[in-house]
Amino acid sequence: MLGRLNNAIRNQRISRAFGIDALSEVLETYLPQAQVNEVRKAYHFGAERHEGQFRKSGEAYIYHPLAVARILAEMHLDHTTLMAAILHDVVEDTDVTLDDVTERFGRDVAALVDGVSKLDRAQFQTKAEVQAESFRKLLLAMTQDIRVILVKLADRLHNMRTLGSMPHAKRRKIARETLDIYAPIAQRLGIHTMRVELEDLGFANLYPNRYGVLERAVAEVSGNRRNLIREVEQTLSKALRDEGIGAAVVGRQKNLYSIYLKMRRKHLRFLDVMDLYGFRLVVKRVDDCYRALGVVHHVYKPIGELFNDFIATPKVNGYQSLHTTLVGPGGIKIEVQIRTRDMHHISESGIAAHWQYKLGSGGAKAPQVRAREWLTGLLEMDHAPGNSLEFLENVKIDLFPDEVYVFTPKGQIRRLPRGATPVDFAYSVHTELGNHCVATRVNHHLAPLSIQLRNGDTVEIIGARHARPNAAWLNFVKTAKARTSIRTYLKNLRDDEAVRLGRRLLERSLDELGLSARVLKGDSAERVMQAFELEDMEDLYASIGLGRRLAPLVARLFLKPDQQGGTPIEVAAPLAIQGTEGLIVEYGGCCHPIPGDPIRGHVSMGRGIVIHRVDCKSGIQQRKAAQHDWVSLSWASDVEGDFNVELRVQGPNQRGFLATVATEIAEAGSSIENVNMSDRSSGMADMRINIMVRDRIHLAQVMRALRRLDIVERVQRI
Structure with missing residues (x-):
């Protein structure tokens, strides 16, 4: 009874400070009354559906979506976004459907709610998969409407503010996710104020002991220098006024997480982190930025290597400012940022400045354009092959530019x-x-x-x-774009090569059974595809080419039922290797086969065919283990390309030995890929050299040329 009474009193207190009436007062400062009424309508619907639901802290659940809407209202977001913020959990946590939201509040609100909602866990095998796929869904929804991520960031920020009621392990997990994903997204979109708070809250919950130690250390230092900020503000303000530059000068202490990262990145002790204080100068025009830079460099000595001009070359999120580090009073390093008012609005609110401020065309478009470039990259990553976990890893890489x-x-x-x-x-x-x-x-x-x-x-x-x-x-x-593009190209290329090789392997196996390649287009082909649950013959060829299925076993399925126990009518010729098969054929690094060598192929799962010389010791051991994985091979008459072969070259350990050998190899029309030199303490040089040759005849020419050298005592193919 006492607990329920305390919760009721607490909810009444929260309602007065953070309820719908308090939210409406904020909205009425920038939205028309009709839109404020729409937001109230969404609140009453959400409050009714969340009735009886409570958070871990004991407060009524509806106060969470209200708080999310309040965060977005302080950024002056439009009424559609605020309605979606209030309703963002109704589909996930109540019996309301997206169709219900669409019918009552329109498609835009429903689309935002859908973008923020998590996926059903029952569709996936692991928690990691459902988290990665939900995050993928969120980001792809963001490419359609950037407001989706703004709602999600506000949702995460309020959850971080109220994380104290969660178990310790849960707090650490959520804090880690916040620092790895959500704070970097806020930074990428240029929302500085949200990013700083997410970082400090994430730091405090992930490493509470480190946070506490650092907080106490900063407080102690700040106590000793409490007049420093005021002194620098007054000095810079006076100097700027004397030069006729109107500027607002504001000093601050850097946030704890940025100090912690600097200590880790540069392996510094806290006492070695001197630039704990930052000062922001906000001026009217761009040329005032550079004039103000000259003034502050005159007042305090600049540290030359610690200057950045982000006005001429903006950051990837559209951020613009001049950054300079100075030696302040008492030898204390201070960082100064100089920017215009428009740059300041974009720095604090990032892409949200599109709704919050009516800026000039250059300032307003910068974060929008850069965010759109990033979102376009996300779409390219999504279209690439790979699962949601790979997509998430690529996004993480792209979030730390x-x-x-x-x-x-x-x-x-x-x-x-x-x-x-x-x-x-x-x-x-x-x-x-x-x-x-x-x-x-x-x-x-x-x-x-x-x-x-x-x-x-x-x-x-x-x-x-x-x-x-x-x-x-x-x-x-x-970059994620380069990695994704390379993987996409190689996968498509590998699939094409696998199809061609698989067809050749299957046709050869059919020939061994006395069957014509015409059966690949008959009724038996349809029967085989149904047996393997494949859509077309190309899928079957690819699976054979990649080693997932063995061609001789697949070929037997094309026989009529009364023939499948029989023996092959005749033995077909070995499969001819042309040297142009590319990624789907590998040449064994143990024996380095080249055209002219007797060869056999080992069908390797997912790799295609690995070619070995018939006398390869490694190949012989594998062949004993699995005879059915081997296929007979020969070299085609028109084989193309250069092939790697390893030679052992011995001679006296004297100056110029390697250079002389390399010159002779080059003159013989070959190239060196790798050289390994063994211990030369005995006075002999013993080299293992990987060279590229066309065939056995070319290899013989290279070896003869080396043997003619006076300084070469022995040449041997390995």
Whole structure:
């Protein structure tokens, strides 16, 4: 009884401060009365449906959606978004359907509610899958209407403010998710105030001990320097007035999470983090920003390497300001940000400034345009192959754009994450340019495609029509777009190659059984596809080519029932390897087969065929283990390409030995892929060299050329 009474008193107190009447007072300052009435209508509907539901803290559930709407109202969001905020849990937590919401409040409100609602867990096997798929649904809904994520961020912010009533493990899990996903999204959309609060609340709940220690340390330091902020504000204000620059100067202490990250990133002790204080100068015009910069540099000594001009080169979320770090009173480092009023509005509210302020065309469009670019990238990631967990990992990578700014040959600026390479640059320009790039010039000099770009680099991409993405690029690209594009291309290419190889394997097995390839188009083909639950023959070919099904076993299904126990009528010729099969055929690294070698193929699940020499020791062991996984192979008469082979070259350990050997290999028309030199303490050089040759005849020519060298004592193929 006493608990219910306390809850009732508490709910009455919350109602007075945060109920619908308090919300309406805020709305009436910027919305017409008719729209305020629509919001009230949504409240009464939500309150009725949530009747009897309570949060862990004991308050009536309806106060949570009301608080979410209050957060968005303080950002001056439109009435449709506020109605969706109040109704955002009715579909998920009550018996209300989306059709009910559509009928009462319209399609726009229903679409926002649907975008925020989680998926039914029963559709998925693990919690990780349902979380990733729900997040994917949220982000894709955001690409249709950016207000979806604003409602979700406000929902998460209020949940973080009231996280104290949750169990410790639950608090840590939600805090981790907030720091990994939601705070970075707020930063990407430029919503500074929301991002800072999400970070500090996430930090306090994920690492409460660290938060407490840091909070006490900052309080102690601030107590010793409580007059510092006031002194700097007064000094800068006077200096700016003397120069005729009108500016609002506001000092603040940096948020704890940013201090914590700086300590971790730079391995600093707290006492070594000097720039705990930041000052913001808000002026009227862009030219006032640069004039004010000169004034503050005159008053306090600047630290040259700690200056950034984000007005000339805005951040990826549209943020603009001048940043400079100064040596303030008593040798204390202080950070100063200088911006115009429009820049300040965008910095604080980001994309929400579209609703909150009537800015000039340049200022208002910046966060909108940059958000749209990011959302377009999300759609490209979603269309790529892969599950929701891979999509979530790609989004996480894309949410932390520690940026570099590079130039195209025509002088256009492109923003890339730190550590990005010319391949990332190529894909940022256009997917086709990335798919066909073969080389790059950085600052007018040829450079590796894997080189990490730096601020100010001029990047030129050299492309070729015949070129295609290399799977090795996945080891060094940084952007989600590049990674997704490469995987998509390789998967499609691999599927095409798998279909061609699978058909050849199946036709060869049919030939062994005395069957014509015409059966692949007859009634028996339909029967086989039904048996494997496949839609068409290409799916069957691909599964054979990738090693998921064995061609001889599939071929027997094309026999008539009375023939399936029989023996093959004749033995077909081995499958001919042409050297152009690409990703679906691999050459064993244990024996390095080349055209002219007797070979056999091992059908490997998901990899296609791995080719071994007949005398390969590794291949012999595998063959003993699984005879049915092996197929007879031969080299086609018109085999194409260069093949890797390993040689062992021995000679005296003297200056120029490697250079002489390398020159001879090059003159023989071959190229070196890799060199390993063993211990030379005995006075002998013993090298293992991987070279590229066309066939056994070419290999023999290279080995003869090496044996003619006086300094070479032995040449052996491994």
